[in-house]
Amino acid sequence: MTVDLVVRNCTVVTPAGRTPDAGVAVEDGTIVAVGRSDRLPEADRVLDGEGNVLVPGIVDCHIHNREPGLEYKEDWESATRAAAAGGVTTVVGMPNTDPVIDRPEHLELKFERGEASAHVDFQSYAVVTSENLDLISEIDEAGALGYKVFLGSTVGDVPPPSDGEILEAMEKIRETGKRLGFHEENGEIIDHYTEQFQSEGKNEPIDHSHSRPVVAEREAVERMVTFAEETGAKIHMFHVSSGSAAEAVARGKDRGVDVTAETTPHYLWFTEEVMREKGNVARVQPPIRDAEEQDRLWRVGIDDGAIDCIATDHAPHTPEEKKVDDPFGNTWDAISGFVGLETEVPAMLTFVDRGRFTMEEWVRRHSTNPARVWGMYPQKGSLQVGTDADFTVVDPDLEWTVDSADLHSKNCVTPFEDESFRGKAVATVVRGKVVARDGDVLGESGYGTRVDVDNE
Numbered sequence: 001m002t003v004d005l006v007v008r009n010c011t012v013v014t015p016a017g018r019t020p021d022a023g024v025a026v027e028d029g030t031i032v033a034v035g036r037s038d039r040l041p042e043a044d045r046v047l048d049g050e051g052n053v054l055v056p057g058i059v060d061c062h063i064h065n066r067e068p069g070l071e072y073k074e075d076w077e078s079a080t081r082a083a084a085a086g087g088v089t090t091v092v093g094m095p096n097t098d099p100v101i102d103r104p105e106h107l108e109l110k111f112e113r114g115e116a117s118a119h120v121d122f123q124s125y126a127v128v129t130s131e132n133l134d135l136i137s138e139i140d141e142a143g144a145l146g147y148k149v150f151l152g153s154t155v156g157d158v159p160p161p162s163d164g165e166i167l168e169a170m171e172k173i174r175e176t177g178k179r180l181g182f183h184e185e186n187g188e189i190i191d192h193y194t195e196q197f198q199s200e201g202k203n204e205p206i207d208h209s210h211s212r213p214v215v216a217e218r219e220a221v222e223r224m225v226t227f228a229e230e231t232g233a234k235i236h237m238f239h240v241s242s243g244s245a246a247e248a249v250a251r252g253k254d255r256g257v258d259v260t261a262e263t264t265p266h267y268l269w270f271t272e273e274v275m276r277e278k279g280n281v282a283r284v285q286p287p288i289r290d291a292e293e294q295d296r297l298w299r300v301g302i303d304d305g306a307i308d309c310i311a312t313d314h315a316p317h318t319p320e321e322k323k324v325d326d327p328f329g330n331t332w333d334a335i336s337g338f339v340g341l342e343t344e345v346p347a348m349l350t351f352v353d354r355g356r357f358t359m360e361e362w363v364r365r366h367s368t369n370p371a372r373v374w375g376m377y378p379q380k381g382s383l384q385v386g387t388d389a390d391f392t393v394v395d396p397d398l399e400w401t402v403d404s405a406d407l408h409s410k411n412c413v414t415p416f417e418d419e420s421f422r423g424k425a426v427a428t429v430v431r432g433k434v435v436a437r438d439g440d441v442l443g444e445s446g447y448g449t450r451v452d453v454d455n456e
């Protein structure tokens with residue numbers, strides 16, 4: 001038989017292990033064989049992996065694609081162009097758009113826009129607020145991947161529901177079988193210190209970090225874990241930034257709570273000293289922590305397994321919003337967040353190169369686990385025969401330095417500017433189609449499609 005595509009001459013790596021001189025065969029967008037290069041079938045198109053590493057397609061479950069409504073920052077087309085270039089085959093968009101994704105019509109609008117312009121496959125969360133508890137089952141029927149609650153004030157000013165409303169939301173979401181994720185920072189603590197610092201004239205970039213102390217994050221994790229223990233809801237902690245919060249997640253797992261968690265490359269790569277070096281460019285919520293917290297995030301989160309997933313929190317803003325002309329100016333005038341889709345795979349490969357974790361552990365956290373946590377596995381996050389032919393080919397030895405002018409988002413401000421990596425995606429394949437090669441996006445806008453998860 002002759003199949004559509006064969007990728008050969010790679011080391012295939014999955015969480016289960018690695019196979020040298022191997023590859024994947026694809027027919028009609030699905031995987032039909034995985035194995036030794038010389039045992040793969042004939043193909044209309046053969047991609048020579050040139051000895052590089054082939055892994056299941058990277059799944060980023062935390063991006064702000066900004067569409068609908070904030071297209072001046074980013075849109076589905078530009079975000080998924082960056083994803084394709086960066087080696088990411090599936091992305092999940094956050095709901096703090098305009099309108100916010102808080103009802104079925106808004107979710108459908110977001111899906112329609114994605115179908116029209118995405119380069120890679122996608123999904124979306126819906127937000128839960130005080131106003132839409134009655135709509136949870138309708139939002140579920142409209143196909144949301146999961147739900148998000150913003151516990152404190154953050155970008156987009158989505159007001160947090162009360163603790164009672166969160167308990168009710170957990171009961172309702174448990175019925176749908178879906179998972180509820182949190183922006184877990186205690187809003188009262190943050191608001192208190194923000195006001196105090198502002199009144200004292202503490203306006204440095206590092207002051208923004210210190211206005212959002214670790215205890216605000218840790219307490220929010222512990223409270224949500226307690227609520228989930230009572231309600232039986234499945235919960236997720238987005239962007240865990242500290243060892244203290246990772247420990248709170250670990251305690252929840254030990255108590256049998258279905259709590260999953262992610263961290264981002266920037267919390268693993270930088271310490272809070274970056275605020276003194278790069279200023280408001282690195283401003284983000286929750287903030288980048290000190291070396292002691294980062295060390296415990298590695299030990300408890302990565303080495304001991306409290307952190308299930310790597311995601312970016314890709315959050316583009318314009319250079320004006322990021323105050324790039326005056327990075328050490330008044331931090332309260334600057335905005336939080338930055339792009340990440342084209343630096344996440346390289347950052348993780350660099351950690352692999354440094355021996356911080358194995359290639360297998362990287363794939364587990366950046367592909368398999370996010371797909372599992374959000375109900376997309378094995379269609380996404382695996383190399384099983386019969387599943388979507390999504391994979392990422394990486395050159396683990398390619399050394400390069402980030403120049404934001406080469407990135408593909410609409411706005412490319414990033415603290416990773418001028419950072420050096422060892423490793424990069426060299427081919428991105430979505431359902432059997434090569435959507436990017438050596439950083440060039442080849443796929444057509446609109447090829448990407450919504451991941452159907454109505455199979456609970």
Ligand SMILES: [Zn+2]
Nearest residue numbers: 062094313315
């Ligand atoms: Zn976010």
